[in-house]
Amino acid sequence: MRRHHVQCLLMGGQACVFYGAAEFSRNTDLAILASDENLDHLRAALAELQAEVIAVPGFEIEHLHRGHAIHFRCRHPDAAGMRVDVMSSMRGVAPFPELWERRTTLETPDGTVCDLLSLPDLVQATKTQRDKDWPMIRRLVEAHYFERPADPTPPQILFWLRELRTASLLIECAARWPEDCRQQAPIRESLRHAWAQNESALESALAAEEQAERLRDKEYWLPLKKELEAMRRAR
Numbered sequence: 001m002r003r004h005h006v007q008c009l010l011m012g013g014q015a016c017v018f019y020g021a022a023e024f025s026r027n028t029d030l031a032i033l034a035s036d037e038n039l040d041h042l043r044a045a046l047a048e049l050q051a052e053v054i055a056v057p058g059f060e061i062e063h064l065h066r067g068h069a070i071h072f073r074c075r076h077p078d079a080a081g082m083r084v085d086v087m088s089s090m091r092g093v094a095p096f097p098e099l100w101e102r103r104t105t106l107e108t109p110d111g112t113v114c115d116l117l118s119l120p121d122l123v124q125a126t127k128t129q130r131d132k133d134w135p136m137i138r139r140l141v142e143a144h145y146f147e148r149p150a151d152p153t154p155p156q157i158l159f160w161l162r163e164l165r166t167a168s169l170l171i172e173c174a175a176r177w178p179e180d181c182r183q184q185a186p187i188r189e190s191l192r193h194a195w196a197q198n199e200s201a202l203e204s205a206l207a208a209e210e211q212a213e214r215l216r217d218k219e220y221w222l223p224l225k226k227e228l229e230a231m232r233r234a235r
Helices: 012-018 038-048 063-065 098-103 118-127 135-146 156-161 167-176 180-185 190-195 199-233
Strands: 008-013 027-032 051-052 070-074 081-086 102-105 113-116
Touching: 008 012, 008 098, 012 027, 012 113, 012 135, 027 038, 027 098, 038 199, 118 135, 118 156, 135 156, 135 167, 156 180, 167 180, 167 190, 167 199, 180 190, 190 199
Parallel strands: 008 113, 027 081
Antiparallel strands: 008 027, 051 070, 070 081, 102 113
């Protein structure tokens, strides 16, 4: 992707590994800029990977704009069997130019440079109806919290208050930064229970949050799934 100048960001399970929440993943999930020029670069990269579309929808820019994922399987001997999934628009996630501006760039020990979704954007993108995603969100935010500096920045504190899903840690945050917690409570109802140090009520509120997000994701995908079914029938 870098060799062909594809503007893309690693997300999914492989991005979670970089952020310290290890998950085994056979897929490479990418958020990409859905522009004609960038898709030309992507086609060149996929050609080198000998990658083919393996499901509906086809590789068309309008499908990306609609919010569909496009799935490829690589045939190149160095990447045989690797699946590459690309998306451009996701529920509750900012447009790609904003994602790109706040991306995380890391370098691996062998010198490979990787551009990732920022941690807050990755957490938001992981809020789906799938059972496996919610323990991952919890581990991602926990890992970030446990690596906190002695003097965390206001954006870091805000991220923990808005995204921690571990009741005991959320109560700890509320005690450490009570004024920030008070300001965020109208946005996140569960913080009222963290403020009151009511762990039982907080656990129930966190479960309700998760169920509400799952439902929103299900409703978001309902028309897109109907489109996919129509494409399968047509094919």
